[in-house]
Amino acid sequence: MSEVVIQAEGLTRYFGRKKAVDSLSLSVRRGSVYGFLGRNGSGKTTTIRMLLGMLHSTRGQSTLLGCDSENLTPEVKARVGYLSEGHPLFTGMRIGEHAEFFRNYYPTWDRLWLDAALARFRLDPKRRVGTLSRGERAQVALALCLAPQPELLILDDPALGLDPVVRRDFLESIVELIQTEGRTIFFSSHNLADVERVADRIGIIEEGVLRADCGLDTFKENVRRVRCRFREGQRPTISLPGLLRLRWLENEATLTLASFDESRLDRLRELGAEEVEPVDAGLEDLFIDYTAPLSGRV
Amino acid sequence: MWPIIKKELRENTPYLLGAFVIFLLILDFGAFDRGWILLGCPMVLDGQHASWQNTTYYAADAGMEGSWNSACLLLAGAIAWGQVYQERRRKTWPLLVHLPISRSGIIFAKVLAGLLMYLIVCFPLAFLIIARLNTPGVWPGPIYAYMFFPLLTYFLAGAMFYLTAFLSAFRSARWYATKWLPLMAAIPVFIVAECLNRPFFFWEVSTGTPYMSLTVLVLAPLSLVFVIWAIRGQARAREY
Amino acid sequence: MRFAVNPSSTEPVYAQIVRQVREAVARGVLRPGERIPSVRDLALQLVINPNTIAAAYREMERAGLVYSQRGKGTFVAEISNSSSAAERRRLLQKHVDALLTEATHLGFREEECLEMVRAAAKRYRLRESAHE
Secondary structure: OOOEEEEEEEEEEEEOOEEEEEEEEEEEEOOOEEEEEEOOOOOHHHHHHHHOOOOOOOEEEEEEOOEEHHHOOHHHHOOEEEEOOOOOOOOOOEHHHHHHHHHOOOOOOOHHHHHHHHHHOOOOOOOEHHHOOHHHHHHHHHHHHHOOOOOEEEEEOOOOOOOHHHHHHHHHHHHHHHHOOOOEEEEEOOOHHHHHHHOOEEEEEEOOEEEEEEEHHHHHHHOEEEEEEOOOOOOOOOOOOOEEEEEEEOOEEEEEEOOOOHHHHHHHHHOOOOEEEEEOOOHHHHHHHHOOOHHHOO | OHHHHHHHHHHHHHHHHHHHHHHHHHHHHHOHHHOOOOOOOOOOOOOOOOOOOOOOOOHHHOOOHHHHHHHHHHHHHHHHHHHHHHHHHHOOHHHHHOOOOOHHHHHHHHHHHHHHHHHHHHHHHHHHHHHHHHOOOOOOOOOOHHHHHHHHHHHHHHHHHHHHHHHHHHOOOOOHHHHOHHHHHHHHHHHHHHHHHOHHHHHHHHHHOHHHHHHHHHHHHHHHHHHHHHHHHHHHHOOO | OOOOOOOOOOOOHHHHHHHHHHHHHHHOOOOOOOEEOOHHHHHHHHOOOHHHHHHHHHHHHHOOOEEEEOOOEEEEOOOOOOOOHHHHHHHHHHHHHHHHHHHHHHOOOHHHHHHHHHHHHOOOOOOOOOOO
16 A cells, blocks of 8 residues: 555646646645645635546646546545535435445445444435435435545535534544544544644645645644733834734733744743743634734734 | 436436426427317318328328427427536535546436436327327328328437537536537437428428538538537546 | 543643543552553544554553553553652652742742642652662
8 A cells, every 4th residue: 555645746726817726735645634724715625626636737736546636547436535515415315325326336335334324313314315404414425425434535624514513423433434544534624623633734725825734733833822921011013033923912912923932932031021931722723823814914 | 327327317207207297288289270189189181191202291290290399309408408407506516526437437327317318208208199199080091100200300309409408518618608509519410300301301402402411411420429529528528 | 530632732632641641640540550441442532533642652651651461452550760869859850849939929838838748649649668
C-alpha cells in the first residue's frame, strides 16, 4: 500500500475570470484524518470536486490512491467513499432500495453494519427518502457512504445542518473507521470543535489559496492567543511580526500571533506590558483570527 | 448498468403514468375531427382509400398522425430533459458519477433507461390505436398493415429526438442559444421519417431534386452516429 | 476512572491524558496493576483521534507510568523513580517554588501553607519509607 493517498499539485481552477482555486498543492498520507477548513466560498468544494475528477482543473493535477483524478478507474472509485454537499439522495426510493442500489456496486459492502447503523438511528428501511427530515437524510447519506468500508473517505461538509447528537454519532463513526489499518479521511467542515477532536492534520484555504497545511498540534503551537495588561490608560501601538489580530479592552490587549515563540512575549514586556500570558484558544477561535477579513487584520 | 435502469424506472413510474394519460388525451384531441379513438364515435370516411402508391390517407393519417408525432416528440423531450434536470435539481449527479463504473457506462445506462421508458409509454398506446381501428365498425374499408407504418417511423424519429434532447440538456453550453443546437441533428431523421411515410411525396421530391433526398438519406444515420458519439464525449467531459 | 479531555485547550490532548493518569495514580484512584481502557475503547469513549490516544499511551509507557501486556491490555505500573536523590529534589523544587510564590502573593502565612499541604497529602499516595 502506498503512503500517499491524496496528492495535488498546482491545482488551479477558473470560473470565467474568477480564480476559485489557486495553485493548490497538498499531500495526504494514509491513516491521516485531514480537516480541510475554509470559509464559505473559499474553494473547498471546488477543490474536492477536482480531486474526485468531477471538475476539470484549469491547470495542475491530482491523484487519488495513486490514480489520476481525471481518469479514475472503477476499481479505485470502489475504494473511495464520497459524501457531497447537502447529503443528496435519490428521493424517490425507499431507504432499503437505496442501500440495495449501492450494494450492487461495492464488493466490500458491509450489510450487517448498515442494518445496525439504521437500527441505531431508528430508521425504517421501508421509509421513502423523500419523507425523511433533514437530519435523517443526512444520517442515511452518511451511513450509505460508510457502508462500503472505504479506504479513503472524502466528505464535503458532512455535519451541515445536523443536531449535536447526530454529529457526535457521526464523529464516533469516524473514530471507528480510522481505527482500522490503512484508512484515511479527508473532510471539510465548519464545525471546528469536531475537527479539533478527530483531525491530526488541517489545511486552511482562503480565497482559493492554501494558506496552512500542517499538523493540528503544530498549528495550535504556532498560532497562539496572548493576553497582556498594560498600566492604567496606556495603549501603546503594538507591532509584531505575525500579528494576526489585536483587540483592546480598556488597558488589556488580546493578540493572536502566528509563528509564536517566547521572544514575542519578551517583546510585549518591552513595550510595557505588566502581565503577559498565553491563553487557551480553541481551533475555532484561532481559525477566526487566522482568516479574519484583511481589513480587520493588522 | 441494470441497477441504474431499474432506479430510473422506479423513480419515474408516477410520471410515466401521467405521461400516458396526457399522451392519450393528445391522441384523442388530434382525432377530434374524426371522432374519438376510444370513446366510440365511428370515424368519418372521406371517400378516399389508402394504397401504397396513392398515398394519402393511412389509418394513422386519419387525424392521428399529427398528434402521434407531436405526442411522441413531447414525450421523448420530456423524458430526456426530465432525467437530466431531476438529477440536477436534487444534486445527485455526484452520487451517480462517483459509482464504480465508467462515466460512459453511467450515461448510457440513463439513456437506455430513457428509451425504455419511452417504449413503455408508446407501446400500449400504439397497440390501443391498432386495436381500436381494427375493431369492427370503426374503419370502413380494408385495413392494411402498412397503414400503421407511420406509428413506427415517428416512434423511431421520436427516439432520435430523445437522444438529441438528452444531449442538449446534458451539455453545459456557455451560451444558452447553442444549448439547443444538438436538436438540429434530429431534423434529417424526421425528414426521412416523413419520406418513408409518404413515398409518393418522396419520389416526387426526389425526381425534382435528387441530390437533396440522397443527402438526407445519408445525413440521417450520420446524425445518429454523431449524437451517440457526442453523448459519449459529454459523459467524459461534463463537469458535475 | 473517568477521563475528560478538552480538545480546545492549548495543552495537547495527549498531554492532558498523561497528566490525568499521573494525578490519578498519585491519588490512588488508579492502583498499580489496574487496567486502563485500551486505545481503541478510550478513543471511542472520548471521541478523539485514536492516534492521539496512542501517542499518550506511548508517552506513558516511556515514562514508566504504565506497561502493556500483549493481548491483555495496558496496566498501571508501580510508582517508581530511578533518578538520583539530588535529581528528584531538583525536579520537585520547581513546584515548591511555584507553590510558595502563589502563597506569598495570596498572603498566606507559613503555618497556614504547611497545614494545607499536610491536609492534602493525606489524599495522595506519598511514599512511606525513606529511600536508601
